[in-house]
Amino acid sequence: MKSELEIYYSRRASEYEKIYKKPERQADLESLKRLAKDFLQNKSVLEIACGTGYWTEIISSTTHSIVAIDSSKEVLDIARFKSYNKKNVKFINDDALSLSKIKIEFDSAFCGFWLSHLKKKNLEPFIVNLQKKLKEDSVVVMIDNNYVEGSSTVVNRTDKEGNTYQLRKLEDGSEYELLKNFYSEVELKNIFRNYSVNFEIFNFKYYWMIKYSI
Ligand SMILES: C[S@@+](CC[C@H](N)C(=O)[O-])C[C@H]1O[C@@H](n2cnc3c(N)ncnc32)[C@H](O)[C@@H]1O
Numbered sequence: 629m630k631s632e633l634e635i636y637y638s639r640r641a642s643e644y645e646k647i648y649k650k651p652e653r654q655a656d657l658e659s660l661k662r663l664a665k666d667f668l669q670n671k672s673v674l675e676i677a678c679g680t681g682y683w684t685e686i687i688s689s690t691t692h693s694i695v696a697i698d699s700s701k702e703v704l705d706i707a708r709f710k711s712y713n714k715k716n717v718k719f720i721n722d723d724a725l726s727l728s729k730i731k732i733e734f735d736s737a738f739c740g741f742w743l744s745h746l747k748k749k750n751l752e753p754f755i756v757n758l759q760k761k762l763k764e765d766s767v768v769v770m771i772d773n774n775y776v777e778g779s780s781t782v783v784n785r786t787d788k789e790g791n792t793y794q795l796r797k798l799e800d801g802s803e804y805e806l807l808k809n810f811y812s813e814v815e816l817k818n819i820f821r822n823y824s825v826n827f828e829i830f831n832f833k834y835y836w837m838i839k840y841s842i
Pocket of ligand 1: 633634637638676677678679680681682683697698699700703722723724725739740741742745
Protein backbone atom coordinates (compact mmCIF):
# COMPACT_ATOMS: atom_id res chain seq x y z
CA MET A 629 0.00 0.00 0.00
CA LYS A 630 1.22 3.51 -0.86
CA SER A 631 2.11 5.84 2.01
CA GLU A 632 0.65 9.35 2.33
CA LEU A 633 4.07 10.64 1.20
CA GLU A 634 4.01 8.53 -1.96
CA ILE A 635 0.43 9.49 -2.80
CA TYR A 636 1.22 13.17 -2.26
CA TYR A 637 4.31 13.17 -4.50
CA SER A 638 2.58 11.13 -7.21
CA ARG A 639 -0.25 13.68 -7.32
CA ARG A 640 2.19 16.58 -7.10
CA ALA A 641 4.37 15.27 -9.95
CA SER A 642 3.34 17.83 -12.60
CA GLU A 643 3.66 20.82 -10.26
CA TYR A 644 6.67 19.58 -8.26
CA GLU A 645 9.47 21.60 -9.85
CA LYS A 646 7.78 24.93 -9.07
CA ILE A 647 9.46 24.64 -5.67
CA TYR A 648 12.79 25.24 -7.41
CA LYS A 649 11.58 28.57 -8.83
CA LYS A 650 11.31 30.42 -5.49
CA PRO A 651 13.32 33.62 -6.19
CA GLU A 652 14.87 33.88 -2.73
CA ARG A 653 16.38 30.38 -3.03
CA GLN A 654 18.15 30.78 -6.39
CA ALA A 655 21.59 31.75 -5.08
CA ASP A 656 21.67 28.78 -2.68
CA LEU A 657 20.49 26.44 -5.42
CA GLU A 658 23.28 27.56 -7.74
CA SER A 659 25.84 26.75 -5.03
CA LEU A 660 24.27 23.33 -4.38
CA LYS A 661 24.30 22.49 -8.09
CA ARG A 662 27.95 23.45 -8.44
CA LEU A 663 28.97 21.38 -5.40
CA ALA A 664 26.86 18.33 -6.37
CA LYS A 665 28.31 18.28 -9.89
CA ASP A 666 31.79 18.62 -8.47
CA PHE A 667 31.50 15.96 -5.74
CA LEU A 668 29.91 13.39 -8.06
CA GLN A 669 32.15 13.97 -11.04
CA ASN A 670 32.98 10.68 -12.85
CA LYS A 671 31.10 8.68 -10.20
CA SER A 672 28.68 5.78 -10.65
CA VAL A 673 25.81 7.18 -8.63
CA LEU A 674 22.86 5.55 -6.90
CA GLU A 675 20.27 8.32 -6.59
CA ILE A 676 17.56 7.82 -3.96
CA ALA A 677 14.02 9.16 -4.39
CA CYS A 678 14.91 11.02 -7.58
CA GLY A 679 11.40 12.42 -8.12
CA THR A 680 11.02 14.20 -11.45
CA GLY A 681 14.75 13.99 -12.13
CA TYR A 682 15.53 17.62 -11.36
CA TRP A 683 18.87 16.75 -9.72
CA THR A 684 19.41 13.73 -11.96
CA GLU A 685 19.56 16.02 -14.97
CA ILE A 686 21.97 18.39 -13.23
CA ILE A 687 24.44 15.83 -11.93
CA SER A 688 24.28 13.67 -15.08
CA SER A 689 26.40 16.30 -16.83
CA THR A 690 29.45 15.29 -14.76
CA THR A 691 28.75 11.77 -13.43
CA HIS A 692 29.91 8.59 -15.12
CA SER A 693 26.43 7.03 -14.71
CA ILE A 694 23.32 7.19 -12.53
CA VAL A 695 20.79 4.62 -11.42
CA ALA A 696 17.93 6.68 -10.01
CA ILE A 697 15.13 5.13 -8.00
CA ASP A 698 11.74 6.36 -6.83
CA SER A 699 8.59 4.53 -5.77
CA SER A 700 6.23 6.81 -7.71
CA LYS A 701 5.49 5.88 -11.31
CA GLU A 702 4.10 9.38 -11.92
CA VAL A 703 7.34 11.19 -11.05
CA LEU A 704 9.45 8.63 -12.91
CA ASP A 705 7.38 9.20 -16.06
CA ILE A 706 8.44 12.86 -15.94
CA ALA A 707 12.06 12.04 -15.10
CA ARG A 708 12.34 9.56 -17.98
CA PHE A 709 11.05 12.16 -20.44
CA LYS A 710 13.98 14.53 -19.77
CA SER A 711 17.06 14.47 -21.94
CA TYR A 712 20.33 13.27 -20.47
CA ASN A 713 23.05 14.28 -22.86
CA LYS A 714 25.50 11.58 -21.91
CA LYS A 715 22.75 8.90 -21.99
CA ASN A 716 24.13 7.70 -18.68
CA VAL A 717 20.91 7.49 -16.63
CA LYS A 718 18.65 4.55 -15.79
CA PHE A 719 15.46 4.82 -13.72
CA ILE A 720 14.07 2.07 -11.52
CA ASN A 721 10.78 1.95 -9.64
CA ASP A 722 11.91 0.82 -6.18
CA ASP A 723 11.41 1.49 -2.50
CA ALA A 724 14.12 3.64 -0.93
CA LEU A 725 13.94 1.75 2.34
CA SER A 726 14.38 -1.74 0.88
CA LEU A 727 16.34 -0.96 -2.33
CA SER A 728 15.36 -4.51 -3.25
CA LYS A 729 16.14 -4.12 -6.97
CA ILE A 730 19.57 -2.58 -6.46
CA LYS A 731 22.82 -4.50 -6.77
CA ILE A 732 26.16 -3.34 -5.36
CA GLU A 733 27.75 -1.49 -8.23
CA PHE A 734 28.09 2.10 -7.09
CA ASP A 735 30.87 4.28 -5.76
CA SER A 736 28.56 7.07 -4.64
CA ALA A 737 25.03 7.93 -3.58
CA PHE A 738 22.96 11.07 -3.88
CA CYS A 739 19.78 11.84 -1.92
CA GLY A 740 17.87 15.04 -2.64
CA PHE A 741 15.24 16.06 -0.10
CA TRP A 742 14.73 12.50 1.11
CA LEU A 743 16.24 12.41 4.59
CA SER A 744 13.73 14.98 5.88
CA HIS A 745 10.85 12.67 4.91
CA LEU A 746 12.12 9.76 6.97
CA LYS A 747 10.86 9.08 10.46
CA LYS A 748 13.69 9.54 12.93
CA LYS A 749 13.54 5.85 13.87
CA ASN A 750 14.08 4.93 10.18
CA LEU A 751 17.20 7.05 9.69
CA GLU A 752 19.73 4.48 10.83
CA PRO A 753 18.14 1.49 9.02
CA PHE A 754 18.00 3.59 5.85
CA ILE A 755 21.65 4.70 6.10
CA VAL A 756 22.87 1.17 6.85
CA ASN A 757 20.91 -0.35 3.96
CA LEU A 758 21.99 2.38 1.54
CA GLN A 759 25.61 1.85 2.41
CA LYS A 760 25.26 -1.91 1.80
CA LYS A 761 24.70 -1.03 -1.86
CA LEU A 762 27.91 0.99 -2.10
CA LYS A 763 31.48 -0.13 -2.65
CA GLU A 764 34.22 0.57 -0.12
CA ASP A 765 35.30 4.24 0.10
CA SER A 766 32.15 5.47 -1.65
CA VAL A 767 31.08 9.07 -1.34
CA VAL A 768 27.59 10.02 -0.15
CA VAL A 769 26.06 13.42 -0.90
CA MET A 770 22.72 14.54 0.53
CA ILE A 771 20.86 17.81 0.31
CA ASP A 772 17.79 18.96 2.15
CA ASN A 773 15.92 21.94 3.56
CA ASN A 774 16.57 24.24 6.45
CA TYR A 775 13.46 25.69 8.05
CA VAL A 776 13.19 29.37 7.14
CA GLU A 777 10.33 31.42 8.59
CA GLY A 778 8.29 33.02 5.83
CA SER A 779 9.67 30.73 3.10
CA SER A 780 9.08 27.22 4.46
CA THR A 781 5.63 25.71 5.02
CA VAL A 782 4.89 26.03 8.72
CA VAL A 783 5.28 23.04 11.01
CA ASN A 784 1.84 21.91 12.05
CA ARG A 785 2.58 19.38 14.77
CA THR A 786 5.27 17.26 16.38
CA ASP A 787 4.68 13.59 17.27
CA LYS A 788 5.87 11.69 20.36
CA GLU A 789 9.08 10.60 18.62
CA GLY A 790 9.96 14.19 17.70
CA ASN A 791 9.00 14.00 14.02
CA THR A 792 7.49 17.20 12.64
CA TYR A 793 4.64 17.50 10.13
CA GLN A 794 3.42 20.10 7.63
CA LEU A 795 0.03 20.56 5.96
CA ARG A 796 0.63 20.75 2.23
CA LYS A 797 -1.95 21.82 -0.38
CA LEU A 798 -1.86 20.90 -4.06
CA GLU A 799 -3.19 23.10 -6.86
CA ASP A 800 -6.43 21.07 -7.01
CA GLY A 801 -7.10 22.04 -3.36
CA SER A 802 -6.39 18.60 -1.87
CA GLU A 803 -4.55 18.68 1.46
CA TYR A 804 -1.99 16.27 2.91
CA GLU A 805 -0.19 16.00 6.22
CA LEU A 806 3.44 15.29 5.45
CA LEU A 807 6.32 14.23 7.64
CA LYS A 808 9.12 16.76 7.23
CA ASN A 809 11.99 16.90 9.70
CA PHE A 810 14.49 19.74 9.87
CA TYR A 811 17.99 19.12 11.24
CA SER A 812 20.64 21.32 12.76
CA GLU A 813 24.34 20.82 12.00
CA VAL A 814 24.84 19.13 15.38
CA GLU A 815 21.97 16.73 14.76
CA LEU A 816 23.29 15.84 11.31
CA LYS A 817 26.74 15.15 12.71
CA ASN A 818 25.20 12.86 15.35
CA ILE A 819 23.04 10.96 12.87
CA PHE A 820 26.03 10.09 10.68
CA ARG A 821 28.68 9.82 13.39
CA ASN A 822 28.88 6.01 13.32
CA TYR A 823 28.53 5.66 9.56
CA SER A 824 30.88 8.18 8.02
CA VAL A 825 34.43 9.41 7.66
CA ASN A 826 35.47 12.87 6.44
CA PHE A 827 31.99 14.18 7.22
CA GLU A 828 31.43 17.71 5.88
CA ILE A 829 28.43 20.05 6.11
CA PHE A 830 27.79 22.93 3.73
CA ASN A 831 25.12 25.01 5.38
CA PHE A 832 23.22 27.63 3.39
CA LYS A 833 20.23 29.72 4.38
CA TYR A 834 17.57 27.55 2.75
CA TYR A 835 19.40 24.25 2.38
CA TRP A 836 22.08 22.03 3.82
CA MET A 837 24.36 19.66 1.98
CA ILE A 838 26.42 16.90 3.53
CA LYS A 839 29.25 14.94 1.98
CA TYR A 840 31.01 11.99 3.55
CA SER A 841 32.85 8.80 2.74
CA ILE A 842 31.89 5.37 4.01
C1 LIG B 1 10.85 15.70 -1.84
S1 LIG B 1 10.70 14.60 -3.18
C2 LIG B 1 12.39 14.63 -3.77
C3 LIG B 1 12.50 14.45 -5.25
C4 LIG B 1 13.91 14.70 -5.81
N1 LIG B 1 14.92 13.95 -5.10
C5 LIG B 1 14.26 16.18 -5.74
O1 LIG B 1 15.08 16.53 -4.89
O2 LIG B 1 13.74 16.97 -6.52
C6 LIG B 1 10.59 13.05 -2.36
C7 LIG B 1 10.48 11.86 -3.32
O3 LIG B 1 10.43 10.66 -2.53
C8 LIG B 1 9.64 9.74 -3.24
N2 LIG B 1 9.28 8.68 -2.29
C9 LIG B 1 8.41 8.72 -1.26
N3 LIG B 1 8.43 7.56 -0.59
C10 LIG B 1 9.33 6.76 -1.21
C11 LIG B 1 9.81 5.45 -0.97
N4 LIG B 1 9.36 4.71 0.04
N5 LIG B 1 10.73 4.95 -1.80
C12 LIG B 1 11.20 5.67 -2.85
N6 LIG B 1 10.79 6.93 -3.12
C13 LIG B 1 9.87 7.46 -2.31
C14 LIG B 1 8.50 10.54 -3.76
O4 LIG B 1 7.84 9.90 -4.82
C15 LIG B 1 9.24 11.82 -4.18
O5 LIG B 1 9.60 11.75 -5.54
